Structures are given as structure tokens and as C-alpha cells.
Amino acid sequence: MNLKESVGIKAASYVKNGMTIGLGTGSTAYYMIKEIGRKVKEEKLDIIGVPTSATSKKQAEEIGIPIKSIDEVEKVDLIIDGADEISADFQGIKGGGAALLFEKIVATYTDQVIWIVDESKMVDKLGEFPLPVEVVPYGQEQLFRLFTKKGYHPSFRKEENKLKVTDSGHSIIDLHLKQIADPKRLAKELDETVGVVEHGLFLDMVNTVIVGKQNGPEIISSIR
Numbered sequence: 001m002n003l004k005e006s007v008g009i010k011a012a013s014y015v016k017n018g019m020t021i022g023l024g025t026g027s028t029a030y031y032m033i034k035e036i037g038r039k040v041k042e043e044k045l046d047i048i049g050v051p052t053s054a055t056s057k058k059q060a061e062e063i064g065i066p067i068k069s070i071d072e073v074e075k076v077d078l079i080i081d082g083a084d085e086i087s088a089d090f091q092g093i094k095g096g097g098a099a100l101l102f103e104k105i106v107a108t109y110t111d112q113v114i115w116i117v118d119e120s121k122m123v124d125k126l127g128e129f130p131l132p133v134e135v136v137p138y139g140q141e142q143l144f145r146l147f148t149k150k151g152y153h154p155s156f157r158k159e160e161n162k163l164k165v166t167d168s169g170h171s172i173i174d175l176h177l178k179q180i181a182d183p184k185r186l187a188k189e190l191d192e193t194v195g196v197v198e199h200g201l202f203l204d205m206v207n208t209v210i211v212g213k214q215n216g217p218e219i220i221s222s223i224r
Ligand SMILES: O=C(CO)[C@H](O)[C@H](O)COP(=O)(O)O
Pocket: 024, 025, 026, 027, 028, 029, 081, 082, 083, 084, 093, 094, 095, 096, 097, 098, 099, 100, 103
């Protein structure tokens, strides 16, 4: 079993009958959704899933997890999601799979947030992983120039040589920052930049991190 699979399966053990569960996106979340699907089928686990992307929605539907959209539920009890980097003080970069907007919206209306990662994602400071910024297509070249002037080394996310289009029809500009000295200051700056829809800094959000290690998953809980 690989590390992503082991944390995906471990995280699914937090899912209890009657819960509404945010279903994250990515290659690690894939294993969590798969395991929840198995439990729904074999153990008659009774839950509602709230997918954070078209990909997770499709997977959940195919394996028989009952789903609702974020607007159809009162709130979400627990979201289990992957992450691209987690710093020593448990701040995160997400959006490597381009689902950051829906992931952040669902996490915002969720009681408990679990991130599942393999140990390579645990870092001292954020920034080695390019920071995804979701932008409105109108004016995106201007934003690109602005980020270049600021020394943020932007690149447009591409897929098969075309600009990547997110589930909500936006583009992604990745900022190659190497190290983010002050994530809160940068988050505020991006929040205030016209044309930016959302960014991949997920700050003060996670409650539990499950880290995949060779000798088994390590659970870091009660983070906040
Ligand atoms: O934020 C995400 C998608 O937008 C993913 O959770 C993140 O990119 C981690 O993905 P993976 O588990 O495939 O490494």
C-alpha cells in the first residue's frame, strides 16, 4: 500500500454515520473517497458527500456515495482533503489540482478539517510549491504583468498546451516564490487584488493532519 492510500484509508475511519462529509480533490483524496465508497457499500455507512470538484463528484457518483452540493446542506461536519505543502505551523498551500476555490468554500462551512498528505509535503516554511492563484480571464494578462513586476515569477497553468480552465471557468496563475516569508501578509494582498478570485494559501484552517510515513500514518490532532 502506498503512503497516499494509507492516509486516505485512515482518514475515512473518522467518517461516522449521519455525517455530511466534504470530499477533497487530488490523488490522495482519491483513496479516501474510494474507502468511503467501500464503507457505504459494504458497511452500509450512511453519509452525504459534498464534492469539491467535478472529478471528485464523478468518482463519488460512480461508487455510490450520496452527494449534495454545498448549497443543499446546512453545514458540513468534516472535510478530508489533500494539500501540496504544510508548514511547521500548520499553514497550507493547496490548489495543485486546480480545485482551490471549491475546496476553500467547502472548508469555510465545515466544522472539522483534516488534511491527508505523504511526508514529502511537510515543510518548514511554505513557498517551494508554486502558489496557485485563481483569476478571472478578463484582465489576466494585466495581472500576470503585475505579478511579474512584484517579482512573484508567475506562470499560467497549462494542460495539453492550452490554458487550464477551472471548474468555475477561471484561469490559474502559479507564483514561483521559493519561500513565503509572511503568508498572512501575502494572503491579504492577494485577497485585495482585483481579478483574483481565490488563492491557495489555506491559513488557520486545518484541525488534524494525517501524515503518511513508511511505518504507518502519523496523526497530528487538536491543531486549532
Ligand atoms: O489542493 C488540491 C487540489 O486543488 C489537492 O488536494 C492537492 O493538490 C494535493 O493533491 P495530491 O494529493 O494529488 O498531491
